[in-house]
Amino acid sequence: xxxxxxxxxxxxxxxxxxxxxxxxxxxxxxxxxxxxxxxxxxxxxxxxxxxxxxxxxxxxxxxxxxxxxxxxxxxxxxxxxxxxxxxxxxxxxxxxxxxxxxxxxxxxxxxxxxxxxxxxxxxxxxxxxxxxxxxxxxxxxxxxxxxxxxxxxxxxxxxxxxxxxxxxxxxxxxxxxxxxxxxxxxxxxxxxxxxxxxxxxxxxxxxxxxxxxxxxxxxxxxxx
Amino acid sequence: xxxxxxxxxxxxxxxxxxxxxxxxxxxxxxxxxxxxxxxxxxxxxxxxxxxxxxxxxxxxxxxxxxxxxxxxxxxxxxxxxxxxxxxxxxxxxxxxxxxxxxxxxxxxxxxxxxxxxxxxxxxxxxxxxxxxxxxxxxxxxxxxxxxxxxxxxxxxxxxxxxxxxxxxxxxxxxxxxxxxxxxxxxxxxxxxxxxxxxxxxxxxxxxxxxxxxxxxxxxxxxxx
Numbered sequence: 001x002x003x004x005x006x007x008x009x010x011x012x013x014x015x016x017x018x019x020x021x022x023x024x025x026x027x028x029x030x031x032x033x034x035x036x037x038x039x040x041x042x043x044x045x046x047x048x049x050x051x052x053x054x055x056x057x058x059x060x061x062x063x064x065x066x067x068x069x070x071x072x073x074x075x076x077x078x079x080x081x082x083x084x085x086x087x088x089x090x091x092x093x094x095x096x097x098x099x100x101x102x103x104x105x106x107x108x109x110x111x112x113x114x115x116x117x118x119x120x121x122x123x124x125x126x127x128x129x130x131x132x133x134x135x136x137x138x139x140x141x142x143x144x145x146x147x148x149x150x151x152x153x154x155x156x157x158x159x160x161x162x163x164x165x166x167x168x169x170x171x172x173x174x175x176x177x178x179x180x181x182x183x184x185x186x187x188x189x190x191x192x193x194x195x196x197x198x199x200x201x202x203x204x205x206x207x208x209x210x211x212x213x214x215x216x217x218x219x220x221x222x223x224x
Numbered sequence: 225x226x227x228x229x230x231x232x233x234x235x236x237x238x239x240x241x242x243x244x245x246x247x248x249x250x251x252x253x254x255x256x257x258x259x260x261x262x263x264x265x266x267x268x269x270x271x272x273x274x275x276x277x278x279x280x281x282x283x284x285x286x287x288x289x290x291x292x293x294x295x296x297x298x299x300x301x302x303x304x305x306x307x308x309x310x311x312x313x314x315x316x317x318x319x320x321x322x323x324x325x326x327x328x329x330x331x332x333x334x335x336x337x338x339x340x341x342x343x344x345x346x347x348x349x350x351x352x353x354x355x356x357x358x359x360x361x362x363x364x365x366x367x368x369x370x371x372x373x374x375x376x377x378x379x380x381x382x383x384x385x386x387x388x389x390x391x392x393x394x395x396x397x398x399x400x401x402x403x404x405x406x407x408x409x410x411x412x413x414x415x416x417x418x419x420x421x422x423x424x425x426x427x428x429x430x431x432x433x434x435x436x437x438x439x440x441x442x443x444x445x446x447x448x
Contacts, residue, residue: 021245023439027432035416052416090435091442098434105333110430112329115414119431120438159441160434183444184437186430190339192259192276200440202433206334206410207343208251209426210322210384211314213408214344215247216424217383218315220407 022063023090028053029060030086037079045076092120097158099182101173102165103128103136103143106188110164111139123162125152129169146173150180160184167191174201246287247314252277253284254310261303269300316344321382323406325397326389327352327360327367330412334388335363347386349376353393370397374404384408391415398425 029049036044046057046064064070067089070082087093098116100107100123110116111126126143128134134145144152152158161182165173170189177185178199187193187203195201253273260268270281270288288294291313294306311317322340324331324347334340335350350367352358358369368376376382385406389397394413401409402423411417411427419425 017443024432024436026439027429027435030435031416031429031432089439091438092435096434096438105329105336109329109333113430115429115431116434118414119435121431121434160437162434184441186433186437190342192255198444200437200444202437202440204430204433205251205255205339206337206428207339207345208248208255209410209428210320210340210345210386211251211254211316211343212248213384213410213424213426214315214320215250215313216426217408220422220424 018066022066025055025059025063026067026086026090029064030083030090033077033079033083033086037083041079043072043076044079044082046071049077087120094120096121096160097124097156098122098160098162099124099149099153099158100126100141100162100164101128101146101149101177102163102169103130103133103138104164104166107164108138110162110188111141121160124156124158127152129165146176149176153177153180153182158182160186163187163189163193165189242290246290249279249283249287250291250310250314253288254307254314257301257303257307257310261307265303267296267300268303268306270295273301311344318344320345320384321348321380322346322384322386323348323373323377323382324350324365324386324388325352325370325373325401326387326393327357327362328388328390331388332362334386334412335365345384348380348382351376353389370400373400377401377404377406382406384410386410386412387417388412 032049032053033044036048046060050057050060070085071077084093098121100110103126107126111123116123123141126138126141127146127149128143129146133143136143159182161177163170163173163185167189170187170191171193174185174193174195178195183198184200185193187201190205193201256273256277257268260272270284274281274284294309295301308317322345324334327350331350335347340347347365350362350365351370351373352367353370357367360367383406385401387394387397387409391413394411394415395417398409398417398419402419407423409417409423409425411425414429417425
């Protein structure tokens with residue numbers, strides 16, 4: 001099924017920003033398409049793409065129609081073509097070099113996390129305030145002193161940083177990152193960072209996911 | 225400002241499910257209210273609650289109105305009262321015992337993650353398939369063999385599990401969890417789990433957050 005059907009809105013004019021929730025779902029569609037390709041599928045319907053994610057076919061078509069007419073009547077979506085298009089929209093058709101700050105358990109786990117590399121992100125350096133940790137290599141990545149932050153970010157034109165430092169240090173390190181030219185921060189410290197408006201911060205609060213699970217479990221019980 | 229103004233919808237009848245996005249935002253409002261209380265505020269306006277999160281006051285009022293009339297004319301919201309109400313809605317007004325499976329770097333990071341305890345989740349036991357890791361204590365939590373999974377989950381009536389095992393093991397362990405009575409799984413393995421419909425799975429794919437950052441950085445550049 002193509003996405004140019006009843007339920008599809010007019011493609012955006014490019015003036016109105018696309019709703020954040022739609023951009024978020026693009027990532028989910030991308031994963032599903034990558035799985036479909038891995039399983040040998042060349043084309044996919046909106047129903048297939050939505051199915052495992054729990055979205056209706058209409059929702060999938062409507063979301064994708066924001067960005068262009070990707071479907072082919074009688075064919076559906078061509079998986080690899082749509083993957084390439086979504087990556088271009090998200091900006092992950094290029095490899096983003098990123099830095100990671102903080103090499104505690106969480107930082108080390110993130111350095112070993114293959115999901116980043118698979119999706120176009122390469123951690124080029126890790127930083128730690130602890131001199132005892134500096135100079136080591138973790139998963140092939142050098143651990144550098146915080147003093148080298150600016151030099152590394154500037155010389156490699158890095159835009160995105162992953163912040164995995166303890167909460168009390170997070171704000172100060174975030175300021176250093178912004179000063180060095182970072183414009184996107186993935187923040188794992190459970191604190192709200194105050195940075196200038198043109199810097200984008202995504203906070204990862206793992207307890208939120210658990211809360212959402214608790215809600216689902218409680219409401220499932222209530223329905224039974 | 226109270227939430228019973230123009231922009232508020234009628235509270236839901238209890239029949240229509242609340243949109244997932246609204247439930248998601250409840251967690252964000254909860255965090256903001258907790259920060260406001262920590263900073264000594266007894267009451268808060270919808271503007272204050274939305275401000276740091278980037279939501280309009282109308283959005284905040286509309287979302288909260290799904291669950292009841294929480295605002296007081298001329299006062300706003302009473303922070304602690306609203307915190308208690310949201311926790312009751314989410315189900316985190318009780319402490320949820322949870323189990324964690326997999327004690328690699330990520331599992332160990334999660335065992336040390338204070339955010340869980342702060343929000344009403346207590347990891348009561350960790351499990352690992354590796355006999356060499358069994359018997360240890362990590363952050364005060366016993367690492368048990370996978371064979372003890374069912375016994376532990378049943379005896380402590382545990383409903384939620386955190387899955388931090390390598391991808392190839394994830395599906396099998398998820399099945400064991402469901403068999404043992406788990407109804408909510410927080411899945412950190414970058415694979416889609418297939419479980420029965422009444423089990424709720426929340427997948428944490430950390431690359432998605434990075435993709436969203438990339439989109440924000442690219443679109444900021446485009447606007448400049």
